[in-house]
Amino acid sequence: MLFLFLVILIIGGLYNTVSAQDTTGTAGKTGPGGAAGVTGEPAGTEVPGYKMAVGIRFSTAPPTINNSISFKYFIDQTNAVEALASFGSRFGLGGLYERHQLIGATPAFTWYYGGGAYVGFESGRTWFGPTGVVGLDYKFPNAPVNLSLDWKPELDIVPSINFVPDAFGLSARFTFGH
Numbered sequence: 001m002l003f004l005f006l007v008i009l010i011i012g013g014l015y016n017t018v019s020a021q022d023t024t025g026t027a028g029k030t031g032p033g034g035a036a037g038v039t040g041e042p043a044g045t046e047v048p049g050y051k052m053a054v055g056i057r058f059s060t061a062p063p064t065i066n067n068s069i070s071f072k073y074f075i076d077q078t079n080a081v082e083a084l085a086s087f088g089s090r091f092g093l094g095g096l097y098e099r100h101q102l103i104g105a106t107p108a109f110t111w112y113y114g115g116g117a118y119v120g121f122e123s124g125r126t127w128f129g130p131t132g133v134v135g136l137d138y139k140f141p142n143a144p145v146n147l148s149l150d151w152k153p154e155l156d157i158v159p160s161i162n163f164v165p166d167a168f169g170l171s172a173r174f175t176f177g178h
Contacts, residue, residue: 051073054072059169064156069084074100150168
């Protein structure tokens with residue numbers, strides 16, 4: 001995990017160096033997530049500075065969707081979908097709809113909430129149910145890196161009713177697009 005975090009920081013530093021050397025005049029243009037008026041949208045509706053992101057989510061062990069690969073895509077300025085593929089003790093797939101809101105005047109820092117569903121498989125058994133999410137999302141302004149911290153409880157409906165509230169996670173993702 002530490003190795004991956006160091007790789008993300010190094011790539012982010014290289015990206016920052018390339019952006020600083022940009023002579024086309026596009027460096028520093030933030031598009032969505034930038035200052036109000038840059039995108040033609042009213043203040044408070046900007047996404048956190050990226051269109052899509054892919055990375056990893058480290059989580060507590062009990063939920064079906066725990067340590068996983070994460071892909072997030074913004075549908076518009078505040079609405080995103082996230083797909084999760086977990087390869088922990090159970091193989092699991094999950095999907096979330098998320099609504100992002102700015103925290104203060106910092107376009108790169110949002111809080112989000114949403115819900116979705118998951119399915120998991122282990123030793124011939126299947127788990128299925130709804131999940132919710134509440135979290136914080138930060139996009140580093142000068143690097144293609146995003147971090148998020150969230151709480152994602154799950155409610156197993158299959159094979160039996162079981163609420164799993166202790167599902168906290170930290171995601172690190174590479175970001176693309178504006």
